[in-house]
């Protein structure tokens with residue numbers, strides 16, 4: 077590890093540790109969480125003038141509990157949405173704490189014990205906690221050791237730690253025993269101790285099985301949809317099916333007397349019903365006649381007209397040399413001017429668990445109301461604030477307990493449904509569970525915005541002299557009602573629509589990227605990797621077009637345009653690794669072709685080779701080779717799993733998925749009609765090569781989604797000669813296959 | 814309009830159950846909300862995703878679209894009843910070996926669908942898998958699932974050899 081990296085501190089000072097008696101067994105070790113420098117690290121070079129402010133939460137943040145049975149419970153500030161964060165954090169903590177990973181248990185932190193000022197997203201869960209968690213764990217280990225020295229009456233230097241047991245001079249104690257015999261005032265917090273070298277770790281770097289694996293095959297984890305409280309009722313809220321609908325009021329008379337109905341609740345901005353069962357709540361909801369004001373009957377053509385490079389406001393996100401002049405069509409520059417346009421559609425999250433909440437607003441005689449929110453959310457902190465504001469309470473009266481997430485992908489970066497459930501609960505004085513149904517989930521999604529791209533290049537002597545990418549996209553970050561918070565939340569690793577929009581071949585002397593911003597009439601937001609898939613599709617398809625024009629091998633052509641700097645070298649590493657593993661030079665089998673693409677996202681480069689064919693007019697993906705360089709691989713097996721999932725999800729978005737606007741509504745509203753990749757569509761072979769060119773973990777969950785669309789399109793071009801420039805990719809009917 | 818409550822008796826995971834509920838109530842809600850078996854998931858409510866897959870008399874059924882009255886006198890198995898005291902079901906065992914789940918929400922449905930498939934076709938080909946396993950997984954764990962299905966067939970085969 078380099079000296080510079082060793083010296084990096086995550087910002088935990090001595091005073092931030094707090095040790096107190098826990099309810100029940102064991103003790104709590106807490107620390108204020110201030111990760112300013114880590115956040116800045118991601119920001120560097122990615123944005124020019126936006127500066128997030130991290131607030132240090134008042135009060136202790138709970139990280140660890142150690143029980144008398146010597147189990148270590150880690151309260152994770154990051155939510156588990158499938159990305160395997162619980163497993164990675166358990167590995168990191170177990171290694172510094174010197175406990176067997178089997179003794180670790182990871183749970184979601186509730187907001188009354190711990191608030192992460194950031195959310196979960198942007199692929200930075202492990203990367204962002206790598207240093208803070210190691211430091212916390214090492215500090216706790218040293219505290220336990222010092223205290224054990226007193227209790228055992230053995231010199232501290234004579235003590236060793238192994239598997240959660242401290243021994244020396246023929247005596248020993250477990251961590252749990254130390255904790256059980258220690259009062260709050262007896263702990264001594266040392267300066268942060270030196271961290272172990274990565275080579276000393278037993279768990280980090282190994283393909284440890286997921287800590288939630290057994291539970292997940294038994295069906296036992298509690299997701300938001302499974303959460304329950306005693307005496308719970310079921311709520312349903314009427315949601316609009318038209319774009320831009322404003323709630324005016326409702327006729328609720330038909331619903332009032334229906335079986336099981338406890339109360340119909342009408343608020344200025346929504347109407348809902350509470351009933352004894354889910355079915356009864358749904359039935360009563362259907363009987364409510366809500367009145368909506370809809371100012372415009374939006375059609376797909378309206379959206380497409382708005383979404384054009386040249387419409388809206390422009391922001392230059394990258395510039396080197398004089399691309400603008402060289403690419404003007406006045407004929408004064410040498411070489412061939414080549415231009416092309418690309419596009420991508422509206423995408424739905426379609427995560428399997430719909431959004432919803434179990435809420436309980438408990439009114440207490442002579443005391444403050446207490447609110448409990450059980451929810452699968454990526455933003456516990458924002459949710460807590462929204463509920464508190466809506467009910468006119470202090471945030472401390474609201475405790476948000478996060479459950480497992482049945483998929484996140486950005487859909488749960490804003491969960492205002494918690495407020496609605498809380499309002500319903502308050503109205504009936506009992507816990508209420510209130511969820512979206514699938515149709516509402518599709519219609520009220522915060523969609524991946526559609527995009528339009530214009531690319532221009534000047535080719536001179538077989539090399540790209542100038543390249544320009546213009547992307548027009550619906551808002552991502554700026555569309556959010558929580559700009560400041562979501563900025564600090566997600567800007568750490570991305571900038572919404574631009575993501576993947578810059579030119580990564582910085583060996584091209586003149587290059588430039590421009591982002592055009594359009595405000596669409598429906599909500600658009602983060603969708604696993606955001607602009608990365610669409611931007612990479614456009615740029616990497618265009619690079620292939622240029623290689624074709626230049627008569628060059630597409631892989632070599634890419635290598636020839638990389639800059640000789642760190643990012644360029646890492647990109648070269650993945651390009652060559654994918655090329656070699658896929659035996660690019662040998663080409664594909666009969667009736668098939670290979671396609672290539674590469675991208676860098678949140679600092680992680682990825683390159684992919686796909687093998688495609690066209691069968692009965694449909695594009696089939698048979699094999700994907702993915703080389704990715706996320707830096708130190710905390711859990712190589714889970715990195716592979718993330719690559720496999722991202723590749724198939726990206727394939728799904730590239731080949732099948734598309735929402736359209738019809739008569740003011742977003743459609744379709746059900747799986748199947750919203751076609752997604754199924755088992756039969758998934759490649760039978762996915763080969764992941766992990767490169768570790770840095771000694772700190774980087775982004776994993778989104779980067780491998782980047783290249784897939786372009787790689788498929790490039791393969792299809794090689795096979796059929798058809799250059800497909802819009803997603804989802806569809807073959808014009810020919811005799812192929 | 815909802816049907817009137819009726820008494821319905823059936824077995825769930827080997828235990829006799831009697832519920833009083835409108836006969837057209839989807840079995841999914843009876844299992845989840847009345848019998849507190851939360852392993853069976855809601856994904857769409859319209860038989861379009863398979864998250865709610867269970868077994869009724871050994872057949873894979875999408876319980877969101879299966880009225881409880883049709884379960885009268887039948888044997889229902891949910892994910893909670895798939896493993897036995899002897900340990901995990903071969904499908905669950907294979908899922909663990911291949912480290913399939915990500916978020917995990919869809920997994921009970923896939924595991925139940927696969928268990929039913931293997932009863933009918935003990936050694937499915939890739940084509941059999943493509944034709945029969947048509948649930949939705951948004952985390953897109955299909956690549957590992959396919960491997961796990963083949964592995965489950967193997968484990969099952971070994972088990973039956975030992976028994977015979």
Ligand code: FES
Pocket residue numbers: 854855856857858859860861862863864865866875876877878
């Ligand atoms: S919930 Fe039953 S098939 Fe989707």
Ligand code: FES
Pocket residue numbers: 158428482483914915916917918919920949950951952953954
């Ligand atoms: S594991 Fe998340 S939906 Fe399948």
